[in-house]
Structure formats: C-alpha cells, structure tokens
Amino acid sequence: MAFSSNRVSKGLILLLIGVFCLINIANGAYQVSVMGARKQRHCVSISSPVFNGTHLRVKRQGCQDGTYKHEGRDCCLCAAGQRLKNHCTTSPDDRECEFCEPGISYNSEPNSKESCEPCTSCSHENANLEVDEPCTPYKDTKCKCKANHYCNSGTCKICQPCDKCDATGVKEPCTATSNAVCNESKSLGGGEIAAIIIAVLFLVLVAVGVYIKRQTIMKRLRPNSDSSTPSNHVDVPLLKVNMEPHLLDFAEILGWKDMKLVAQKCDMGTAIENLEISHPKDIEDRTIELLKKWIERTGSNASVELIKVLRRNGKNNKADKIQQKLKEINSSSQSNSA
Structure with missing residues (x-):
C-alpha cells in the first residue's frame, strides 16, 4: 500500500513539472512574436520615407559647371x-x-x-618613358620611367639609367624617383690615412726641392740672360665674323661636348634637352642646331663671345682653331670684296 502511494506522488510531481514547462514555452513564444512585430513596425517606420520618395528628390540646376x-x-x-x-x-x-x-x-x-x-606622348626614343595611365577625354597621359631608370624631378621628360653596384652591393635599390645607392667601399683606418698623408707631404717636399734646385742650376747656366724678355704670346684681335654660313666647319671644330658647355654658360638647358631627344643618334646635326640657336641668341658678337667662353673654360686649343678659322673667313671676304 505504501509502495503505490509513493508511485502516485511521483506521478503528480512529474505532471506538475510538465505543466510548468508548457507554460514557460508558451510565454516565450508569445514574447518572440511580440518582439518580431515591434521590429517589423520599427523597420517600416524607418524605411517608409524612402518609399514615399522624400530622400530621392534632387533639385535641378541650370549650369552645374558654371x-x-x-x-x-x-x-x-x-x-x-x-x-x-x-x-x-x-x-x-x-x-x-x-x-x-x-x-x-x-x-x-x-x-x-x-x-x-x-595627349602627351611617352614614346620619345631617347626619353626612356612608358605609359603609366593612358590618355582619356578627361585627363592627359601619365608617363613613368621604364624599368631600371629613374627621374627625381617633378615633371619628367627624360629618365636616367640607374647606377649599377657591382662589388660594393646595393644599399638602397633604384626606384622610379631615386637612383640606386651603393654601399660604401671599405674605409681606411686612422693609421693608413696618416701614412698616406705623410707620403703625400714627402712627395710634395721632394718636388719643391727639385724645382728650386733646377731653377738655381738654370740661373747659373744663364748668368747674362735678360729676365725682362717679353713673352712669345701675342694677343690677336678678336674678329666679328658672320658664322652662320660656316656652321658645319665650326661644329666640327667644337664637337658636341664643348658646344654643350658653351650653351650651358648661356642657360640653354632646355634647348640642349630638346635636341638630345630629337637627335638621339645624330651628334653632328645636334651640334649644328645647338650652335645655330646659340648664335641667334648671342647676336652679331657671337664669334668674339665664342672665343672668350672657350678660353675662360680652358679650351685654348679649340679657341685657337676657331680663331684661325675666323681669320681665314675674314681674309676671304676681304679679298672677294676687293
């Protein structure tokens, strides 16, 4: 009898627990449905202005670009x-x-x-450029340096080849805007530097001593020499000659390197750069064109100024040749006029 009453009690407890669980499940479902409904109402209230078009209306203007x-x-x-x-x-x-x-x-x-x-062209033969961004109706072509070339100026017309680091190795690689930086060679120690300085000083002293001794011997050998003997150098008057009919002759004497030096003294860097692009291989034509532009810029005094510039820069040999050529042209013109 006691055993059956226990079984009844356990059954009632399990029944109560089941009822309690069902009530909780129903209550949770209700809350979920209520929250969902609230979210739906909230979404509708937020998005409703979009559907009625209030945020898409744009006021039209007459001339948008001015x-x-x-x-x-x-x-x-x-x-x-x-x-x-x-x-x-x-x-x-x-x-x-x-x-x-x-x-x-x-x-x-x-x-x-x-x-x-x-549109700007990136295809100049000697400029080492290639297209970075093509030209469109809205923007110009953007050029960049070819591989293993660089340009460190704002607007690049010519890119220079990167330096090559052989034995020393690369410290900073070459980029489109900067040259390669090589590792420095092994520096000398303090003792080695001191030894080199002493050796150089010794050689200088020896050379000075030899020079003084030689001058003393020369004076003894020429006791009656006249120290006031004039120099053999004679200043030849500079001639104003029209150089344009003889551009080829003067260009051959000057060569591109010295013609470039003369033009740089007149701030003709842009003309030099343009000629290097337009005549990358024909050095003779490039030299003639630059000489012609320099004469036009210098004017009627070009022949005199050319001699002066060459002598100021230690180009006496070429200055003498130019002066001799001017003398020949002047003599020829005088004989023809006579």
Missing part, C-alpha cells in the same frame, strides 16, 4: 572631357558640346574652348 560670357550672354560651360562646338543662342544651356577623341585629345576641366588639348 558659365562664360559670349556676346553679352551667359552660356553654360562644357563639361570636362568635352569641347565647345557652338555657343548658346537663346538660353544658357542650348550651347553644343562635343567629346574629345579618346587617346588623342582631352580637356580636364569644364571649359569654353573650341578645341581639346593634345
């Missing part, structure tokens, strides 16, 4: 990538615009120009 004046009338500018074909006649926005040709021309800003700007 205007320009034509015959006292305001006309709308053409957009970037376009050029003006016809001016406006009745209203600001009835002007006609036309797109620039892709890969050939461009306009990067709103404008009233009747033509587009030509």
Whole structure:
C-alpha cells in the first residue's frame, strides 16, 4: 500500500513539472512574436520615407559647371572631357558640346574652348618613358620611367639609367624617383690615412726641392740672360665674323661636348634637352642646331663671345682653331670684296 502511494506522488510531481514547462514555452513564444512585430513596425517606420520618395528628390540646376560670357550672354560651360562646338543662342544651356577623341585629345576641366588639348606622348626614343595611365577625354597621359631608370624631378621628360653596384652591393635599390645607392667601399683606418698623408707631404717636399734646385742650376747656366724678355704670346684681335654660313666647319671644330658647355654658360638647358631627344643618334646635326640657336641668341658678337667662353673654360686649343678659322673667313671676304 505504501509502495503505490509513493508511485502516485511521483506521478503528480512529474505532471506538475510538465505543466510548468508548457507554460514557460508558451510565454516565450508569445514574447518572440511580440518582439518580431515591434521590429517589423520599427523597420517600416524607418524605411517608409524612402518609399514615399522624400530622400530621392534632387533639385535641378541650370549650369552645374558654371558659365562664360559670349556676346553679352551667359552660356553654360562644357563639361570636362568635352569641347565647345557652338555657343548658346537663346538660353544658357542650348550651347553644343562635343567629346574629345579618346587617346588623342582631352580637356580636364569644364571649359569654353573650341578645341581639346593634345595627349602627351611617352614614346620619345631617347626619353626612356612608358605609359603609366593612358590618355582619356578627361585627363592627359601619365608617363613613368621604364624599368631600371629613374627621374627625381617633378615633371619628367627624360629618365636616367640607374647606377649599377657591382662589388660594393646595393644599399638602397633604384626606384622610379631615386637612383640606386651603393654601399660604401671599405674605409681606411686612422693609421693608413696618416701614412698616406705623410707620403703625400714627402712627395710634395721632394718636388719643391727639385724645382728650386733646377731653377738655381738654370740661373747659373744663364748668368747674362735678360729676365725682362717679353713673352712669345701675342694677343690677336678678336674678329666679328658672320658664322652662320660656316656652321658645319665650326661644329666640327667644337664637337658636341664643348658646344654643350658653351650653351650651358648661356642657360640653354632646355634647348640642349630638346635636341638630345630629337637627335638621339645624330651628334653632328645636334651640334649644328645647338650652335645655330646659340648664335641667334648671342647676336652679331657671337664669334668674339665664342672665343672668350672657350678660353675662360680652358679650351685654348679649340679657341685657337676657331680663331684661325675666323681669320681665314675674314681674309676671304676681304679679298672677294676687293
């Protein structure tokens, strides 16, 4: 009898537990449904302005890129990538615009120009450039240096080859905007530097001693020599001669290196750079063209100035040859006139 009453009690407890669980499950489902409904109402309230179009309405403007004046009338500018074909006649926005040709021309800003700007070329033979970004109607070509070349100026027309580090090794590699930096060679120690300095000083003292001794011997051998004997050097008057008919002769005497030196003294760096690009292999034509530009810039005094520049820079041999050539030309012209 006691055993059956225990079984009844356990059954009632299990029943109560089951009822309690069912109540909790039902309550949780209700809360979930209520929260879902709230979220739906919240989403609808947030997104509802989008559906009625209030955030998509855009106020239209007449000339978005600005205007320009034509015959006292305001006309709308053409957009970037376009050029003006016809001016406006009745209203600001009835002007006609036309797109620039892709890969050939461009306009990067709103404008009233009747033509587009030509695209920059990166294909100069001696410039070591290649295309980084192609030309579009909206922007010019962007060039960059070819591999193993660099340019450290803002606008690059010519890229220079990178230095090669052989035995020392590379400290900083070459980039598009900076040259390679090589490791420094092994520096000498303090003792080695001191030994070199002592050796150099010794050689200098020996050379000075030999020079003094030689001068003393020469004076003894020539006791009656006249120290006031004039120098053999004679200043030849500089001639003003028209050099243009004889450009080839003078260019052959000068050569590109010394002609470039003369032009650099007149701040003709841009002309030199352009000729190196346009005549990368023909040095003779390049020298003649630069000499012609230098003569045009210097004027009628070019022959005199050329001799002066060469002598100031230690080019006496070529100055003598130029002067001799000028003398021949001058003599020839005088004989012809006679």
